[in-house]
Amino acid sequence: MSTSRKSAAIAAALLAALAVLAAPLAAQSVVIGMQAEPQAIDPHFSTSGPTQRIADCLFERLFMPDDKKLAGPALALSWKRIDELSIEVKLRPNVKFSDGSPLTADDVLFSFERVPTVPNSPASYIKDVTDISVKVVDPLTLRFTSKKPNASLLGQISRIFIVSRKAATGATSNDFNSGKAALGAGPYKFVEWLPGDRIVLARNELYYGKKPYAQKATIRIITNDSARVAALLAGDVDLIDTVPPTDIASLRADPKVSLWPIQGSTIIYIHMDSDREKTPFVTDKNGKAFDKNPLKDKRVRMALSLLMDRKLLVDRVLQGSGTPAIQMVPPGYLGYIDNEKAPAVDVAKAKKLLAEAGYPNGFALTLHSANDRYSFQPEVVQAVAQFLARGGIEVKVETMPTAVFLPKATNTEYSFFLLGFGNSTGEGTGVLSAVLGSYNKEKNLGSNNRGRYSSASFDDFISKAMAELDDDKRDVLLQAAAKVAIDDAAVIPLYIETTVFATKKSFVFKPGLGIPRPEPMDLYPAAK
Numbered sequence: 001m002s003t004s005r006k007s008a009a010i011a012a013a014l015l016a017a018l019a020v021l022a023a024p025l026a027a028q029s030v031v032i033g034m035q036a037e038p039q040a041i042d043p044h045f046s047t048s049g050p051t052q053r054i055a056d057c058l059f060e061r062l063f064m065p066d067d068k069k070l071a072g073p074a075l076a077l078s079w080k081r082i083d084e085l086s087i088e089v090k091l092r093p094n095v096k097f098s099d100g101s102p103l104t105a106d107d108v109l110f111s112f113e114r115v116p117t118v119p120n121s122p123a124s125y126i127k128d129v130t131d132i133s134v135k136v137v138d139p140l141t142l143r144f145t146s147k148k149p150n151a152s153l154l155g156q157i158s159r160i161f162i163v164s165r166k167a168a169t170g171a172t173s174n175d176f177n178s179g180k181a182a183l184g185a186g187p188y189k190f191v192e193w194l195p196g197d198r199i200v201l202a203r204n205e206l207y208y209g210k211k212p213y214a215q216k217a218t219i220r221i222i223t224n225d226s227a228r229v230a231a232l233l234a235g236d237v238d239l240i241d242t243v244p245p246t247d248i249a250s251l252r253a254d255p256k257v258s259l260w261p262i263q264g265s266t267i268i269y270i271h272m273d274s275d276r277e278k279t280p281f282v283t284d285k286n287g288k289a290f291d292k293n294p295l296k297d298k299r300v301r302m303a304l305s306l307l308m309d310r311k312l313l314v315d316r317v318l319q320g321s322g323t324p325a326i327q328m329v330p331p332g333y334l335g336y337i338d339n340e341k342a343p344a345v346d347v348a349k350a351k352k353l354l355a356e357a358g359y360p361n362g363f364a365l366t367l368h369s370a371n372d373r374y375s376f377q378p379e380v381v382q383a384v385a386q387f388l389a390r391g392g393i394e395v396k397v398e399t400m401p402t403a404v405f406l407p408k409a410t411n412t413e414y415s416f417f418l419l420g421f422g423n424s425t426g427e428g429t430g431v432l433s434a435v436l437g438s439y440n441k442e443k444n445l446g447s448n449n450r451g452r453y454s455s456a457s458f459d460d461f462i463s464k465a466m467a468e469l470d471d472d473k474r475d476v477l478l479q480a481a482a483k484v485a486i487d488d489a490a491v492i493p494l495y496i497e498t499t500v501f502a503t504k505k506s507f508v509f510k511p512g513l514g515i516p517r518p519e520p521m522d523l524y525p526a527a528k
Contacts (some may be wrong), residue, residue, distance in 0.1 A: 044161065053310055111163050313383055
């Protein structure tokens with residue numbers, strides 16, 4: 001996560017060609033109601049979905065996912081593997097930044113060098129650049145070399161947004177947020193960002209690709225679900241993301257509205273502190289800290305997973321907008337285990353496991369979560385708390401804005417917390433290595449492992465998979481790694497998101513390849 005198939009289909013940022021109003025001669029502008037706000041305009045600050053959505057409007061990447069979620073041309077026209085360590089990339093000629101300056105291989109080099117220097121990132125891209133070197137061959141050619149054979153090399157370089165060396169040298173994230181350094185080669189130009197209110201973009205007339213229809217895009221930040229729906233019904237916005245499940249039926253029946261459900265690849269899961277001997281938010285029922293962290297015990301983690309009623313969660317809380325999950329790899333990806341299904345609820349077995357672990361009467365914990373990132377997130381965590389209560393676990397729920405929650409989660413301040421991970425690469429290497437690999441910057445493992453789960457067996461399988469260039473062999477290794485995590489209850493996957501977008505009837509929403517997002521580029525005029 002913080003996350004760049006939500007990363008196969010919802011797997012996540014506003015990519016640029018804008019929405020079309022019905023009258024062809026009317027002012028070409030569009031207004032989008034977006035649930036979550038970006039953490040920065042700086043495209044290297046955070047991998048969070050909302051941040052990527054805005055970055056995709058302003059900046060370009062070397063490659064974007066094709067219809068198979070693999071690398072398709074963007075700033076790069078082509079690539080070829082030189083050997084097991086290196087890939088040579090040819091840039092598209094005559095690409096310009098929105099100020100008219102040319103984009104060259106030197107800007108790409110600078111962008112990759114800048115990523116590790118961005119301070120205070122709550123979800124860094126550093127995992128995508130630490131094990132590779134970049135060399136400029138000529139103004140339109142670069143060579144990317146990994147330290148060891150790396151099957152994900154192309155995916156890694158595909159995730160980095162390209163900025164202008166001239167504009168971004170010495171620039172802070174605040175310089176991007178103000179617009180001073182926000183110079184990109186994407187379909188839009190930055191106009192203004194009023195945090196908590198709106199982001200305004202203008203069409204980039206120098207964009208190398210198909211230019212957006214709309215000349216102006218206003219993205220309104222509307223975190224409240226009811227308010228977002230009301231804005232659409234009132235005609236104040238042309239598109240909203242993350243339609244609340246409770247409003248789907250009524251909106252489907254409304255002749256002025258069109259719904260666009262997108263099956264995603266973001267896994268919503270619970271991460272646990274399975275590392276520290278003492279963990280801050282797990283106590284006995286009298287509030288006394290344990291001498292030993294219960295979450296380090298596999299039996300406890302398995303018990304907590306068995307208490308999760310995933311089907312009820314999807315059917316009732318999400319009203320069908322999701323798919324129960326037990327593994328971190330989405331269906332259809334390399335590494336997905338076809339015959340591994342989410343287990344049925346088994347309260348009796350869960351209590352037996354807790355008793356065997358030394359907690360026959362359960363214990364108390366705090367469940368932390370953001371409250372503004374995923375559909376019905378506050379309701380989901382309350383449901384999780386009720387599921388756990390059936391096994392004798394007393395749960396206190398604490399929710400907060402993503403901007404507060406994610407940095408604390410990254411700093412491993414929590415014991416038991418709910419997250420999401422989206423992936424658009426078409427394989428499970430990224431999510432497995434980032435979320436479940438033992439935290440090790442040198443080995444490029446565990447960048448999103450906020451619970452510090454560690455397994456030598458898992459690390460062995462995932463490290464071999466990361467170096468295996470043959471897809472079939474890598475699939476076998478990824479499945480083996482995924483199986484270790486499932487059997488160890490390393491994390492508790494809950495469900496895969498289905499996101500529903502809604503537009504005015506005068507619009508058609510056709511998500512681009514890769515992560516579907518509420519992007520101006522994905523809006524088109526409805527046929528008359």
